[in-house]
Amino acid sequence: MRTTDAFVALRCVDCDARHDPATVTHRCPDCGGITDPEYDLDAVDLSREELESRPFDSLWRYEELLPFPREAAVSMGEGATPLVECPTLADRMGVGAVYVKDEGRNPTGTFKDRGQTGAVTAAVEHGADAIALNSAGNAGQAAAAYAARAGLDSHVFLPDRAGFTQKAMTEVHGGDLRIAKGEITDAGAEYAATMEQGAEGADAGWYSTKTFVTPYRHDVKKTMAYETIEQLDWDVPDAVVYPTGGGVGLVGMHKAATEFRELGFTDSLPGMYAAQAEGCAPVVRAWDEGADAHEAWEEITTVCNGIAVPDPGASPWILDAIEESGGGAVATSDEAILDAAIEVARTEGIEVGATCASAVSGAFELAERGEFGPDDTVVLLNTGAGNKDVDTLRSHLGAREEAADEAA
Numbered sequence: 001m002r003t004t005d006a007f008v009a010l011r012c013v014d015c016d017a018r019h020d021p022a023t024v025t026h027r028c029p030d031c032g033g034i035t036d037p038e039y040d041l042d043a044v045d046l047s048r049e050e051l052e053s054r055p056f057d058s059l060w061r062y063e064e065l066l067p068f069p070r071e072a073a074v075s076m077g078e079g080a081t082p083l084v085e086c087p088t089l090a091d092r093m094g095v096g097a098v099y100v101k102d103e104g105r106n107p108t109g110t111f112k113d114r115g116q117t118g119a120v121t122a123a124v125e126h127g128a129d130a131i132a133l134n135s136a137g138n139a140g141q142a143a144a145a146y147a148a149r150a151g152l153d154s155h156v157f158l159p160d161r162a163g164f165t166q167k168a169m170t171e172v173h174g175g176d177l178r179i180a181k182g183e184i185t186d187a188g189a190e191y192a193a194t195m196e197q198g199a200e201g202a203d204a205g206w207y208s209t210k211t212f213v214t215p216y217r218h219d220v221k222k223t224m225a226y227e228t229i230e231q232l233d234w235d236v237p238d239a240v241v242y243p244t245g246g247g248v249g250l251v252g253m254h255k256a257a258t259e260f261r262e263l264g265f266t267d268s269l270p271g272m273y274a275a276q277a278e279g280c281a282p283v284v285r286a287w288d289e290g291a292d293a294h295e296a297w298e299e300i301t302t303v304c305n306g307i308a309v310p311d312p313g314a315s316p317w318i319l320d321a322i323e324e325s326g327g328g329a330v331a332t333s334d335e336a337i338l339d340a341a342i343e344v345a346r347t348e349g350i351e352v353g354a355t356c357a358s359a360v361s362g363a364f365e366l367a368e369r370g371e372f373g374p375d376d377t378v379v380l381l382n383t384g385a386g387n388k389d390v391d392t393l394r395s396h397l398g399a400r401e402e403a404a405d406e407a408a
């Protein structure tokens with residue numbers, strides 16, 4: 001297996017055991033905990049100037065801080081997305097500057113490509129010939145795309161509520177699409193039954209690229225923070241508002257900001273804010289109650305599929321990252337979320353996904369609560385392209401117009 005020099009071990013976040021990434025591929029063999037790639041940052045020979053001299057062409061430009069070298073990467077030029085300044089939003093929020101990190105410009109239209117370039121590269125390096133995962137939709141589509149590029153089979157378990165684009169493109173990429181009735185957790189149950197000892201997936205050696213089962217999704221998604229900080233000329237934003245489902249990106253970005261600080265590139269951490277929909281907000285509820293972990297959300301009542309994750313297993317880690325970074329958590333209604341997507345499209349031109357707009361409406365709410373200062377720099381993650389959610393956005397617009405007609 002080709003790994004980078006500084007990548008020294010997989011550390012279990014639960015029992016702290018260190019494992020050899022050549023033999024341990026997923027969770028901790030001792031306790032079942034989530035594993036996290038650990039780097040010996042003293043072994044990293046990198047400076048701000050060196051990074052600035054590289055083309056801004058793909059997330060693999062940070063290869064010294066990633067598990068695999070660029071030459072091993074199954075890549076389509078993912079990452080290196082624009083950070084777009086939004087003066088109208090800054091005005092409306094009463095802060096110094098607002099930027100949208102536009103992850104919609106990735107190969108399959110979401111930041112899930114960052115996770116799958118990492119996880120599918122790991123699968124290839126471990127000699128797998130098939131991958132499998134359950135997903136709310138976007139990760140499944142991204143996995144099918146990267147598997148296709150690597151010449152692997154992909155087995156993608158989605159809930160029936162997943163979007164048409166995500167289901168269709170999974171099959172267009174040649175993925176084996178399996179639809180479960182219900183939510184991401186139901187797709188997860190079918191995935192688990194198939195992956196169990198003695199079942200189809202286990203027999204065939206399917207390599208999991210599932211959230212927090214592979215250690216390489218959060219660790220490669222962390223590049224969103226590297227890029228953002230470099231795009232701000234090494235200024236650390238005061239707040240990053242992130243549409244939170246499983247929390248992969250939030251945990252990853254916090255890790256990245258910590259690494260940059262340890263390398264001496266920066267001297268502070270951005271406050272990480274988890275944005276959720278009121279119809280599925282287990283992380284926000286846990287944060288508000290001061291709990292160490294979430295309790296599973298009973299009934300999902302949001303149309304924001306990407307963050308309709310009722311039982312995010314990494315919640316203790318998410319809550320730690322929020323706490324350590326001086327961030328927070330906020331939930332807003334679907335109406336506020338979809339209104340925010342339309343507002344950004346109309347004032348800034350940026351096409352924000354329905355799920356992703358929870359970061360925008362969440363930031364409005366945080367601003368209203370006085371969470372931001374007048375000179376603060378606030379970064380909103382547009383985790384996916386608006387055109388993945390055209391039906392949801394258009395029907396909200398239709399409902400608004402109807403209501404306005406009735407009122408007139």
Ligand SMILES: *Cc1c(COP(=O)(O)O)cnc(C)c1O
Nearest residue numbers: 138245246247248249306383384
């Ligand atoms: C998956 C997804 C999220 C949530 O990501 P996590 O890192 O798992 O919290 C947010 N937005 C979109 C568009 C997604 O596809």
Ligand SMILES: [Zn+2]
Nearest residue numbers: 012015028031
């Ligand atoms: Zn462990």
